[in-house]
Amino acid sequence: MPAVLTVDPRSGVPIYLQIVEQVKRSVALGVLRAGEQLPTVKQLAIDLTVNPNTVARAYRELEREAVIETATGRGSFVRTDEVESSPRVAVEIGRDAVELALREAKAVGLDRDEVRAIFEAALERWFSELPKGDSQ
């Protein structure tokens, strides 16, 4: 598995959640393909230098969210049965990001119309059709 997983133990986000988020992100980006095998709990724990039970918890959570499936004796694999699993995960990640942004915007006192204006401007910037030029 490509080494896109990093964890920051100093972050306030629990390590197992960080692993869950990063696996989901990898699936959404297609870095982890359907049916691909994940490292064993033990191996990932050693690679990341984190507690194996924390990794196990992350895998359990991923299984609960139907992102991976574990076959006893064989290992853990990205699920293949839901064709839309990649886009589904992407939607979840997108939703979390937008919710966070809106919460912040509300917290600093913006109202609905102000937020909408900012939102539309950002959409223009990030999602406008080419060939106007990749304004990234």
Next chain:
Amino acid sequence: MSSIKISNLRKIYGSTPAVDGLSLEVQSASVFGLLGPNGAGKTTTFKCMLGLARPSSGEILYDGKPLTPQSFERIAYVPERNVLYEWLTVDEHVEMNRRAYKAFDPARARELLSQFGVDHRKRASALSKGMRTAVMVACAFARNAEILVLDEPTSGLDPVNQRHVLSLIINEAAKGNSVIFSSHQIGQVERAAETIAIVDRGKVILSGLVDDLKADRKIVEGIFPDVGFSLDGIANDPRVSRVDRTERIVRLLVTAGADEIASRLSASGATGIRVLDLNLEDIFLYAVSPVTATTDIVTKEQSS
């Protein structure tokens, strides 16, 4: 059946209790981190656990049974202070371990020693502090022990070797053994331990899974429009364990339900509501810090 179960441990030296009603449980195949300020009673707890000091009261069980000399075939210990024999070489220490413990693997010990960069021919008196720790750690991890009790196992080690010790600890848990270790390096504990206990003045003041503590404990911050606001309703919520007020800014340390309390705070007129994550160091500092006089703080009993 937990690997280690300490129930209501008390140890009194003279008239001062070094450990005053401490209880904790270490499960099998897990890593338990013990945190606490200096003098909190961590080392005394370890000594009582290993029969080096006699508890004044309380019970310590290993897999349900009390400690016997034979237990030490399965328990490995790294003490906090230097206990090497100054006049012996590292090799002689390895040999001593080999003769004392049936399951000791001298080849593994030598391998670990070279990984730590210890010259096995040197006398203990010629070793630096970090090297001495490395010798003790190497001999302990070569024991194939089911339970490891480590008191500051990274003290004096350079960052590379510290990371190496952490990997060894994680490896033990992956192999199915139990580890309890104390450290002042909270970052290390954050990585390696899945359960921690914070000890202060001889008692456990907070314990739980690291991931759960981080997920549940948050700071809910809000700014009130004027100084004379009332927080009574919210402050009495059992999930709010600490209230820090500075003029118009309020910070609530919550042990659960951060989002709900954030809404209530918003409803009572605060703006700029933020929910802040806490890492283990933050949690630790909040747990052990006393009430200060610089801000108008009301601290309530921790419901841990």
Next chain:
Amino acid sequence: MTYIEWLRIRNCLKVLAIILVILVGLAVVLRISVARYMSPAQWVHHISRDPGTHESSVTLPDGTKRMILDNPGERMHVIIDDHGSAGTHIEVTEPSSRAHKENNNVSVGSVHVVESRHGTMTTTIIDTNGAVPMLYYMAIADVFALIVATILAAPLAREINGHLEMTLTKPISRLRYALGAIGVDVVGILAASVMTVAAFYLCQLLFETPRLDFSGVNTRAILMGIASPLAWYAMLCAATTWMPRAYGALLGLIPLGLLFVGLLTLVPTSNVVALFIHDVAWVISRFDPLTYVSVASPNSEGTMDYSGANFGFRISMEALFFVAYGALALWRWQRVEA
């Protein structure tokens, strides 16, 4: 488990071995310097082969076999008296040469050599006294064993001083560990005695074949020589286990202190103060194993009685000390905390 203790006694006995080797070496040097006085038999043979030697033998009335060798050409006259088990007496008269020192008097074990120069002639008298009482060997061995016992005597204190985290986390009970360490030390002390006796026997062997006398007072000497260092060891073991931090000082000061107390018991009790000092010192010395080391005791006539009266009492006291002091040390050890 007692690996550490084995290493300790190994180091100690190594030093002792070096000292004994040096002693044997000195004996070899001495032997060479008196090499002119070979064993009587060799010598007789050597002189007899000289054609100018006139040899005659006679048996004296008391049973002594006397052999006279006379060599007028060399101006040498030798008388050899063989007293059987009482030894041999040889008198040599010969012209002085460079090898003769001015009046020499040397004793090594049972061989006694006196050289005296009279003008141009030198007379040398060699006496071999026959049997060697073990008493003499044991006296020296006892001293060495006591020194080794003092050096080894703090096995538990050394552990208490900073190694308990290692010692008490071994899969062996505290008591068994302590008994093991003490057992190893006992072996070391006995080995020291044996090594010393062997070394001195070797020294004597260079000069003649010693006939050892084990009877009577010598048996008692052997028993006392074994028991007293062990009792002494046990006493120091107890003292250091109770005050482990000062064990080095204790191992140095207790022997000196007890020596001083022993001297105080000899204070003439001329006045009340002296009597008090004497009595206090006497009481303290009752707890010192070395007070009981003697194979002789003064009897009612004021002379020394070597018959072994009171020996039973003394040797029992040594055994009692070993057990009691040992128990004291173990009791403390069982309760010590890291």
